[in-house]
Amino acid sequence: MDRSIATWPRATPRAFLVAAALAWLALYLLLTPASEALVAALPVARDSHLGAALQFFFYDTPKVLLLLTGVVFVMGIINSYFTPERTRALLAGRAEGSANVMAASLGIVTPFCSCSAVPLFIGFVQAGVPLGVTFSFLIAAPMVNEVALTLLFGMFGWKIALLYLGLGLLVAIVAGWAIGRLKMESHLEDWVRDMPRVAAAADAGAPTLAERIEAGLHSVRQIVGKVWPYILAGIALGAAIHGYVPEDFMAGIMGKDAWWSVPLAVIIGVPMYSNAAGVIPVVQALLAKGAALGTVLAFMMSVIALSLPEIIILRKVLKMRLIATFVGVVAIGILLVGYVFNAVL
Structure with missing residues (x-):
């Protein structure tokens, strides 16, 4: 990881929060068109059982991970007040x-x-x-x-x-x-x-604002890093139920x-x-x-x-x-x- 990126939250914490929020929002707005484009690029009919299951999986997986990352980061900052x-x-x-x-x-x-x-x-x-x-x-x-x-x-x-x-x-x-x-x-x-x-x-x-941001990033690494396999497994099962x-x-x-x-x-x-x-x-x-x-x-x-x-x-x-x-x-x-x-x- 580039050293300037790694030290960014500590050096300019407010600028980091604004940039992170804008990046998160941009990715969230791309979810629907990206999931539809992925299904359209595959040799699968969109209205078939498999097409419905794939669209469910391609849309919900990044959506859940994005929402989870954003909320866990914010809650990590809040958690710094509740030792x-x-x-x-x-x-x-x-x-x-x-x-x-x-x-x-x-x-x-x-x-x-x-x-x-x-x-x-x-x-x-x-x-x-x-x-x-x-x-x-x-x-x-x-x-x-x-x-x-x-x-x-x-x-x-x-x-x-x-x-x-x-x-x-x-x-x-x-x-x-x-x-x-x-x-x-x-x-x-x-x-x-x-x-x-x-x-x-x-x-x-x-703690300082920079330390609270680091606590939020630590929560993301710990929580999202631990639960993402459950997310993929759960969404895959949900997609199968949804499609079939x-x-x-x-x-x-x-x-x-x-x-x-x-x-x-x-x-x-x-x-x-x-x-x-x-x-x-x-x-x-x-x-x-x-x-x-x-x-x-x-x-x-x-x-x-x-x-x-x-x-x-x-x-x-x-x-x-x-x-x-x-x-x-x-x-x-x-x-x-x-x-x-x-x-x-």
Whole structure:
């Protein structure tokens, strides 16, 4: 990489932000004509099954990657204001209820995923954050994050993205509050429960704009660099469904009329090892083929919020009864979301 390019954000951060925004917008405006031109250049009829699948793939792949890069960069800058120490300090000592709301809201803007569940959980316990408040954060952080909201906005528009944001926050807040009311601190692993309480550390000082931009670029490298294979796999599967599955085929399996479709979607979703980047393109294709919105939202939430890897990781700090309670409470919330939206939409 040219040294002048590598040092540009630090040397002239405001100019870098303007140039990056203009370049991003120019690429976004080229998506539709470029995808159509690629299909037209191939020996494939545009109105064939393969032509429809290819156009879906050629359009959605760069669109999702562009949206994800832009939002992750912006969220990386925002995340520089919310270090783990500051997050723990904001939540420690607050009463349940309002603290659950704050914890779920912080989960949206903090860069934590299931792989960081154990150290986060330990840090929250040591800082004196109530158990239910901790769960509100741990539910919201993977389920209502910049990746999920970006992909939903890009594929379905702001209404569905806002709907998912509200539903995800509601599930995280209510589930965390319910777990807190059950007073299950005795079901933490003994070594976690017996840890000494420590005060949250003070922040080291505010970063400069250049340092915040570098944090955003680092987030892009870490997050986009990690999830792009899931994006390609998810869009490829979605393209196959879009091109080859008959219209309304999914209505019989994931439609409103089948009462069992919502719990089945949750049961299928829990053991799946995926994330928003991999599952949302599939969700888009399922909806286009007749699946009900509530059922699809329940499936998506179960994949992201109740993933088997996270449950396995949390077993290091939680006893089985508390893990079962966590899974059960969150699953009930997701089921209610699915049934309510199948009834009203």
